[in-house]
Amino acid sequence: MNxxxxxxxxxxxxxxLRTWFAPSVVLGIAAAGVVFFGTSASDTRIHILAALIAAxxxxxxxxxxxxxxxxPLTIGLLAQLAGGGLAAAGVWFDDTVRLYLPLFYAxxxxxxxxxxxxxxxxxxxxxVWCEKVALATLLAGATAxxxxxxxxxxxxxxxxxxxxGDWLRKRYAIDALATFFLAVxxxxxxxxxxxxxxxxxxxxxxxxxxxxxxxxxxxxLTPFVLIYSALLWAYAGKIAFERALPYGQIGWMVxxxxxxxxxxxxLIYPQRASGPARVRLLWRxxxxxxxxxxxxxxxxxxxxxxxxxxxxxxYIAILLAxxxxxxxxxxxxxxxxxxxxxxxxxALALLVASFGPWGARGASSAWQAxxxxxxxxxxxxxxxxxxxxxxxAAQLTEGESGRWKAARAWLVSQKELRRIAPDTNExxxxxxxxxxxxxxKSAERRHFHFSQPTDWTAPSDLARFVLVGAVTLxxxxxxxxxxxxxxxxxxxxxxxxxxxxxxPALFEFERIAxxxxxxxxxxxxxxxxxxxxxxxxxLLPETLTMTYQxxxxxxxxxxxxxxxxxxxx
Numbered sequence: 001m002n003x004x005x006x007x008x009x010x011x012x013x014x015x016x017l018r019t020w021f022a023p024s025v026v027l028g029i030a031a032a033g034v035v036f037f038g039t040s041a042s043d044t045r046i047h048i049l050a051a052l053i054a055a056x057x058x059x060x061x062x063x064x065x066x067x068x069x070x071x072p073l074t075i076g077l078l079a080q081l082a083g084g085g086l087a088a089a090g091v092w093f094d095d096t097v098r099l100y101l102p103l104f105y106a107x108x109x110x111x112x113x114x115x116x117x118x119x120x121x122x123x124x125x126x127x128v129w130c131e132k133v134a135l136a137t138l139l140a141g142a143t144a145x146x147x148x149x150x151x152x153x154x155x156x157x158x159x160x161x162x163x164x165g166d167w168l169r170k171r172y173a174i175d176a177l178a179t180f181f182l183a184v185x186x187x188x189x190x191x192x193x194x195x196x197x198x199x200x201x202x203x204x205x206x207x208x209x210x211x212x213x214x215x216x217x218x219x220x221l222t223p224f225v226l227i228y229s230a231l232l233w234a235y236a237g238k239i240a241f242e243r244a245l246p247y248g249q250i251g252w253m254v255x256x257x258x259x260x261x262x263x264x265x266x267l268i269y270p271q272r273a274s275g276p277a278r279v280r281l282l283w284r285x286x287x288x289x290x291x292x293x294x295x296x297x298x299x300x301x302x303x304x305x306x307x308x309x310x311x312x313x314x315y316i317a318i319l320l321a322x323x324x325x326x327x328x329x330x331x332x333x334x335x336x337x338x339x340x341x342x343x344x345x346x347a348l349a350l351l352v353a354s355f356g357p358w359g360a361r362g363a364s365s366a367w368q369a370x371x372x373x374x375x376x377x378x379x380x381x382x383x384x385x386x387x388x389x390x391x392x393a394a395q396l397t398e399g400e401s402g403r404w405k406a407a408r409a410w411l412v413s414q415k416e417l418r419r420i421a422p423d424t425n426e427x428x429x430x431x432x433x434x435x436x437x438x439x440x441k442s443a444e445r446r447h448f449h450f451s452q453p454t455d456w457t458a459p460s461d462l463a464r465f466v467l468v469g470a471v472t473l474x475x476x477x478x479x480x481x482x483x484x485x486x487x488x489x490x491x492x493x494x495x496x497x498x499x500x501x502x503x504p505a506l507f508e509f510e511r512i513a514x515x516x517x518x519x520x521x522x523x524x525x526x527x528x529x530x531x532x533x534x535x536x537x538x539l540l541p542e543t544l545t546m547t548y549q550x551x552x553x554x555x556x557x558x559x560x561x562x563x564x565x566x567x568x569x
Contacts, residue, residue, distance in 0.1 A: 012191045019073055020063050021190040023080040025057040028186045034297035035178035050101065055084035055110035056186065064115035068196045090355065095415075098549050100312055100353075100360040107350035116196040123339035127269050128199035130343075135209055136192045144185025201270055214271055221264040228257055229289040236292040239299070242472060250300040254293045255317055258324045261293075262342065263284065269339055287328040294328075297321050305400065308406040309369035312360040318355055361414065367556040368407035369419035372432075373399050376420075381435055387421050393437050398475060401438040406525040408432060462527060462538055465564035470542070473559040486537075486563055490556055497530075498539045499565055505530035505537035509546065509554040528561070536566035 017025050031052040032047055059080040066076035087108070090099050113130060120126040155172035158164055164172070232254065237549050268275060272283040301317055323346055330341045353359050357366065376382050379394035395402060411417050417432065467481040473490045480489040487498045495507040508531040528539040545557035 006099055012188070012193060016193075017191055018189060020076055021060065023059045023077065023084060024056050024063065024190055025086065025187055027052055028380055031056065032178045032182040035182065036175055047092065051088040054087040054091045054104065054108060057105070057112060058087035059084040060190065061108060061111040061115045064112060064193075064196060064360045065118070066287060068116040068119035070119075086536050089478055097355045098359055098362040098365075100291045101356045103312070103316060103350055103360055105226040107354055110343055110347040110350065113546070114347045117340055119196050120340075122225065123269070123336040124201040127339050127361040128201050128203075129196070131210070132134040132194035132199075136189055136194070139192065140189035143188050144180040147184055151179070180406060199398070210270070213267060214275070216270070217264055217267040218276050218279050222268065222276075223261070223263045225257075225264050225280060225286075225289075226282060226430050229261070230295065232257065233289075233292045233297060236296055239296070250296055251304065251317055253296040255320060257291055258290070261290070262327060262338075263323060266339065266342065269336075272335070286361045287335075290324060290328045291415050294321060294325055306541040307402055308363045309371045309403055309410075310363055311406075311410060315353070315360040315364060319349060319442060323349055350396075356456070363418060364410060365414055365416045368405045368410045369416070370480065371407045372411070372420050373402055376435065379436070387435070389431060389435070390436075393435060396439055404436060404438065415433045424461070454502050462540070462564050466567055467537055468565050470560065470562045472550050472560075473556070482498040483563055486562065486565070490559065492533070492555060495556075495559070495561075497539070497563060499537065501533065502534045502536070505534040507539060508532075509556060512544075512547065538564045538566075540564065 001009050030549065031049055034049050062079040062083040063076055071079075090097055090104070091101065093099075094101065097491050101347050110383070113133065116129055117126065120129055128538050155164065155168070155176070159169055162187050165301065253478045265283065268279050268283060271279055273280065297317070298321065301314060301321070304314060323342075326345055327338045330337050356362055370569075373382065375388060375396065376394075379396075381391055381394060411419065420432070468486050470490050471481055471483045473481070473488065480487045482488075485500050489496045493508055493510070495509075496504045497507070498504040510526060511531045529535070530537055541559070541564040542562065543558060543560040547557055547560070
């Protein structure tokens with residue numbers, strides 16, 4: 001660490017705790033006091049503690065923002081009191097404003113990072129300031145952890161040697177943690193925060209922490225991002241070729257990769273021009289690498305929304321995908337822009353999305369209520385805009401059952417069943433359950449691949465059929481293919497074969513799936529007969545790949561079949 005850093009911002013500036021950060025210090029002590037003077041973990045005490053934490057974060061961000069704008073101390077203190085009061089009130093009345101607390105906390109944390117942006121207008125200065133904040137966070141966390149551990153060890157030793165009584169024996173651990181993680185640690189963090197002033201990114205090039213971070217990013221994170229992005233691009237090519245998304249944790253995979261990639265790009269900023277070739281390559285091409293992962297994430301999120309509706313985690317996934325896409329678009333105009341754009345956009349977007357009817361909770365409740373009403377209307381259980389409680393229970397399909405259970409569970413957890421029937425106050429979970437009969441999800445395979453050898457000779461049960469030709473089909477909704485005198489196409493539900501002058505013959509995937517057991521092998525000869533339409537067409541599959549969606553319905557992947565037509569047709 002160079003001299004300017006070691007003797008400047010890293011020293012404890014207790015004076016700032018008595019001036020610019022005085023409200024935050026008081027809030028930290030109050031949060032610890034809530035833990036000290038309580039005898040049980042009641043909902044009210046937890047609610048008060050959550051409100052104080054939100055107020056601490058908001059007051060700290062307001063103080064940093066006022067310092068960045070070079071406002072007088074009085075204005076800064078007033079901004080802290082106003083902001084902290086609003087944040088605490090929002091948490092206290094969280095059901096009224098439909099506040100989603102995890103998103104709100106994340107927005108406030110990022111707001112603390114984004115607060116000096118009005119002053120630090122160049123990417124270098126802002127990156128240096130964030131680097132110092134990260135180090136201050138680590139040091140404050142280490143101080144809190146070491147202090148709490150030392151206090152716990154002291155009380156434990158005293159208890160072993162002398163005995164300290166049952167009341168203190170039950171309290172000393174939680175009180176020690178509250179003291180250091182709610183009061184001492186946050187105060188140390190505020191005391192060693194770097195001042196909001198411009199910095200030279202080259203001044204700390206040889207610092208131990210900087211060099212350690214550069215080694216980590218150059219030798220671990222950068223290769224991971226490059227290799228994993230190639231993997232996702234290859235997977236996107238596979239999806240585009242098969243036109244079907246296999247079942248799996250695609251959303252989580254791509255989401256975590258996106259956050260890791262963006263963090264890596266921000267971390268390699270100081271060595272974007274002087275680092276190893278792989279680092280320089282990643283800095284140049286990362287916006288283009290994001291295209292395929294974001295497309296995969298959109299594909300996965302759409303499938304989950306169709307199957308189970310909107311929930312706060314999916315809302316957050318959509319929001320983060322939009323933020324990553326926005327960062328990539330901004331980076332096309334200049335890679336350095338994302339250093340300042342990313343925290344500012346994230347803080348604003350997360351804050352707006354954390355409350356209100358448009359936020360994670362409000363939008364999820366509206367979506368799920370609409371989903372339930374749509375299902376009820378589809379089965380004739382809504383008449384003249386009102387739910388028909390006296391009607392016989394409707395039998396739902398597998399897909400409807402999945403959406404129904406997900407929507408009902410969310411609305412019950414939020415105590416928002418009234419959204420389904422705003423015209424009545426008598427709707428209960430039992431009455432809602434009595435409206436429908438759910439279908440249990442079948443234990444079918446999520447994905448299977450079937451193939452059978454063929455010598456281009458029709459089986460005995462196709463003795464009166466002649467071979468029209470063979471065709472390879474990939475995915476659904478592609479353009480029809482001409483095979484001999486037949487036109488062949490694939491939809492999401494069936495294969496359609498149309499002979500000249502005849503009605504189409506439909507081969508439904510639900511019917512095909514019923515002919516397969518759990519091993520993916522057919523019982524005996526596997527000749528496909530038309531489910532509906534012209535019965536003079538039969539299919540003999542050579543290769544068949546199918547994927548079950550989350551709602552239990554099969555979707556086609558890779559299909560190669562021989563087409564047979566009955567003689568005389």
